[in-house]
Amino acid sequence: MPWWTPQDHADRRPLLIQRGRLKAAIRAHFEAQQFTEVECGALALSPGNETHLHAFETRFLAPDGADQLLYLHTSPEFAAKKLLTAGEVRIFDFARVFRNRERGRLHAPEFTMLEWYRAHEDYAAVIADSLALVRLAAEVVEAQRFSHRQAQCDPRAQAERLTVAEAFTHFAGIDLLTTLSASGEGDTAALRSRARRGGVDVSDDDDWSDMFSKILTLRVEPRLGLERPCILYEYPVCEAALARVSARDPRVAERFELYVCGVELANGFGELTDPVQQRARFEKEMAKKERVYGKRYPLDESFLAALPHMPPASGVAMGFDRLVMLATGAPNVDAVLWTPLS
Numbered sequence: 073m074p075w076w077t078p079q080d081h082a083d084r085r086p087l088l089i090q091r092g093r094l095k096a097a098i099r100a101h102f103e104a105q106q107f108t109e110v111e112c113g114a115l116a117l118s119p120g121n122e123t124h125l126h127a128f129e130t131r132f133l134a135p136d137g138a139d140q141l142l143y144l145h146t147s148p149e150f151a152a153k154k155l156l157t158a159g160e161v162r163i164f165d166f167a168r169v170f171r172n173r174e175r176g177r178l179h180a181p182e183f184t185m186l187e188w189y190r191a192h193e194d195y196a197a198v199i200a201d202s203l204a205l206v207r208l209a210a211e212v213v214e215a216q217r218f219s220h221r222q223a224q225c226d227p228r229a230q231a232e233r234l235t236v237a238e239a240f241t242h243f244a245g246i247d248l249l250t251t252l253s254a255s256g257e258g259d260t261a262a263l264r265s266r267a268r269r270g271g272v273d274v275s276d277d278d279d280w281s282d283m284f285s286k287i288l289t290l291r292v293e294p295r296l297g298l299e300r301p302c303i304l305y306e307y308p309v310c311e312a313a314l315a316r317v318s319a320r321d322p323r324v325a326e327r328f329e330l331y332v333c334g335v336e337l338a339n340g341f342g343e344l345t346d347p348v349q350q351r352a353r354f355e356k357e358m359a360k361k362e363r364v365y366g367k368r369y370p371l372d373e374s375f376l377a378a379l380p381h382m383p384p385a386s387g388v389a390m391g392f393d394r395l396v397m398l399a400t401g402a403p404n405v406d407a408v409l410w411t412p413l414s
Contacts, residue, residue: 075412087408090213091396095166097212098205102188107162110155112148114168118372119143120150121354122313123281123361126172127369128181143369144170147389148187149314150375153343156191156385157378164188166392177404178335178394181413186395189387195326195342198386199303202330202338203231205390206301209399218398223333227399229300236307236324244291245270248308249323251280256309256323258284281360284311297331304329313353315341330390332398340388347379 073080099109119127127143134140145151148167155163169185186205190197210218210227218225240248251262258280267274267283272290274283296302305328309317312325326342344350351371358368396408406412 112151116145120146157382161191184392186390186392191383195386220333231301252323302331316344338390
């Protein structure tokens, strides 16, 4: 049934009203902490430089007839970090973002990403922010529990905290750190051997990152955020293209993800500000993208030029539609979008 039929809209409208109430509450929550709401432009010279992110392309036709390829951004991250460089200290954005090749109960090609940054604060602060927003969502919609499919979660419960290595050991029986070099590069043969011993179906063509993603998706993620929220942190450096290396262990980075009801809800970093490291990571990601998909995206040279002047910072991207879906018990993200793609 099309979303614009009166019956379908009437069924979804209570969820959409809750969406608006939650958005207003989050805005007030950030503003009470002296955050400034920003609006990062959606058109970008580079849509992001991660292998499996796919962008929508468009063209800018200048008045003089010049024709320039542009992209709809997959995240406001590059623009937001330029604003930190410009002098902003605490910012948030309810950004409309666009990702191609993504469609399903948890994915829409156009969606709202709530992204925020704290200059001069480490990622423990934005982890606390993320958990506070989960509790706030429960208060706004007056939910005692979040649910998705068969999973349940108490949004007010103290969060479980697991390193990625701990989660792989506990849920997949794989000692992940032994498959990493001293600098955090993956040993493909070592992980393939451990994955097969653990019963994970991996192919000879899979590289370390491919196998990491399969194990995470099949064995780890479905077990996270059940009964209480879960913070999964210290991702391997090779799986954290925009995060700085951990001072505790050079094999891992300051990246975390928040899970509720087995659903990834937020992805955050202690932000990398070294332009040399960042360029090298982007180039590696784009080389793989070209091998796998036959395409690569340009680097945002303005972003790389801004990085050395950017203050130390932490930031998070949270799927706002997913938060609404979990808080209201909606069956999928389309149910909480005003005008989902038909």
